[in-house]
Amino acid sequence: MARAFTTDFSKKLFPFGVAVCLFIAVVLNGQAVLAFQADSLKTKQEPRRYIRPCIYLNTYRTPERTIPSQDILTSYGFRQLSAGFYAPLYTQTWLCKDRISLSSLHVLASGNILSVAPAFPGLASDYRMNKTSFGGRLIYNTGKGGIWFADLAPFLANDNSRSHPPTLRYSYSVLFNKTVSRLFGYRVGIAKTYLFGGGFETRTYRFGPYMPLLGMRIGPLDGTYLSLQFPREASLNFRVGSKCSGSVFMKPTGGIYNLSGKSVDFLPQTNAQGPVRFGRYEFLNGLRFDYTPGNVFSCFVSTGLSTSRHLTFSSKERAGFFEPFYALKIRPSVFLSAGIAFRFGKAKRVQNDYAMYDAFDLNSGYAGGDENSAPAGSAIPNRPNIELKHASKVDYMDVEDLFQEQELY
Amino acid sequence: MSASTFFLSWFRLTAAVFLFSFVFVCCAQAQPSSKDKIEALKAAFINKNIDFTAAEAQAFWPLYNDFQAKREALKKELSLSRTSIATINASSEKDVAALLDGDFVLRQKELDLQKDFHKKMLLLLSVKKVALYYKSEEEFKKALLNQLKDK
Known part of the structure; x- marks a missing residue:
């Protein structure tokens, strides 16, 4: 009875979390989402913010497949659903000492609710593990092509049996981005991340949660560009018309979650009385297409091959390192991911401001809650074709501000 | 169930x-407003005509966007006061005088804004490039007017 109640409660928790995210995003921005603006005689002020609040919903899954070499975990599949938001809390713009450059500070709140459902024999089909994160980020544009970015995402990890208290962990990223020119930029920083689950091992070194961040971009962010961001992503990004964009990418995805020992007591050396840390990481190689039909709504679909899939089950944790009592590597599988995002309100115009483009790229690339999946769409404006014939629907009312009266005669 | x-x-x-x-x-x-599209076109038009260096572009475009936003806000206020003058018959002498004064204050503010932007451009760009900027703005407006006439 108690179990049925907690399971039911957990199922209800996710839509509730989505509603909370929506509420927070709207309240923080101080505007009603569905309030259609009528013509007003009040003076319209210029927008103060550069970054519009965003709420998003992303899904990811790999089908259940058999694992031939294993006699305990004979099959494995994975499903994930996450809902999150980011919203600007404070924005300030200054004129630098040289009296020309504009620097700006952006403080944002971010949050994420993640529900994952691994599928393997012995584990109840309705078993879920959850991560709830609420954090913040700070973006400082020096005005000289430099962007300081800091993201802090504390999160609580628990499962839907709630037989053990949740574990509080935190991840963070601090990095400096230099926009050298429209065509080139680089990034240097450090991160604490559980993106590689219980850790990432090479032949000579074992990475714990602390990782360097090194990256570079070749090409314009509003066009076709190559982005190499160790360890988060390597991608070739392109735009298809004014509403679509795509990318060919390789990136890791994963995390560390809490399982109750009782739910996996069929694994050898499991302490059935205690919590088990379930770690996973895999490398996604695939394609992603984003579609942004208007100012508010965006969606994406992504598919490809998930390779180097690692699972670890551990009960000992020391300084971020997890000692697995059971680990396995699984053969590649196809994956499917999709998502929707809504962005609200008005923002300052940033046409050709490439440092701010990099700030947008950083902000959308770091989804809340230590996730490595960007919300659908992009805040970076399109580079228009300068042929005026493309502005076929020009109406005088839209452009009257451009002209003085004498110019019309 | x-x-x-x-x-x-x-x-x-x-x-x-x-x-x-x-x-x-x-x-x-x-949908993105056609005004936003036109502004984006104008920025692209200016970018094409002026050969900015990377450092110039980095400083110029944030300044330009800021200037445009402020000017747009002032223009909106100005058109608002003009709309109010259209209802002059329904207003008192005192109110109309205040509206006219307000209009001139806003025009002066716009001029001050333009002068400030001009000064900043001179600190950043060569005189030739500043002249090219004004010429580009003018050319863009002409092209846009022609486009409107052809409709």
Whole structure:
């Protein structure tokens, strides 16, 4: 009875979390989402913010497949659903000492609710593990092509049996981005991340949660560009018309979650009385297409091959390192991911401001809650074709501000 | 079907209907305005005509965007006061005088803004490039007017 109640409660928790995210995003921005603006005689002020609040919903899954070499975990599949938001809390713009450059500070709140459902024999089909994160980020544009970015995402990890208290962990990223020119930029920083689950091992070194961040971009962010961001992503990004964009990418995805020992007591050396840390990481190689039909709504679909899939089950944790009592590597599988995002309100115009483009790229690339999946769409404006014939629907009312009266005669 | 299952199914159905309606409304309502498109075209037109260095572009475009936003806000105020003057017959002498004074204050503010932007441009760009900027703005307006005439 108690179990049925907690399971039911957990199922209800996710839509509730989505509603909370929506509420927070709207309240923080101080505007009603569905309030259609009528013509007003009040003076319209210029927008103060550069970054519009965003709420998003992303899904990811790999089908259940058999694992031939294993006699305990004979099959494995994975499903994930996450809902999150980011919203600007404070924005300030200054004129630098040289009296020309504009620097700006952006403080944002971010949050994420993640529900994952691994599928393997012995584990109840309705078993879920959850991560709830609420954090913040700070973006400082020096005005000289430099962007300081800091993201802090504390999160609580628990499962839907709630037989053990949740574990509080935190991840963070601090990095400096230099926009050298429209065509080139680089990034240097450090991160604490559980993106590689219980850790990432090479032949000579074992990475714990602390990782360097090194990256570079070749090409314009509003066009076709190559982005190499160790360890988060390597991608070739392109735009298809004014509403679509795509990318060919390789990136890791994963995390560390809490399982109750009782739910996996069929694994050898499991302490059935205690919590088990379930770690996973895999490398996604695939394609992603984003579609942004208007100012508010965006969606994406992504598919490809998930390779180097690692699972670890551990009960000992020391300084971020997890000692697995059971680990396995699984053969590649196809994956499917999709998502929707809504962005609200008005923002300052940033046409050709490439440092701010990099700030947008950083902000959308770091989804809340230590996730490595960007919300659908992009805040970076399109580079228009300068042929005026493309502005076929020009109406005088839209452009009257451009002209003085004498110019019309 | 238990009450909790029924409630959950009902909740999911309502959430799905709400989400689809929301997406539909957002897609139908929120297209980028043609004004934004024109502003983007203008920026591209200026960028094409002036050979900015990387450092110049980095400083110029944030300044330009800031200037445009401020000028746009002033223009909106100005047109608002003009709209009010159209209803002059319904207003008192004192109110009309205040509106006219307000109009001149806003025009002066716009001029001050332009002078300030001009000064900043001179600190950043060569005189030749500043002249090219003004010429580009003018050329763009001419092209846009021709486009309107052809409609």
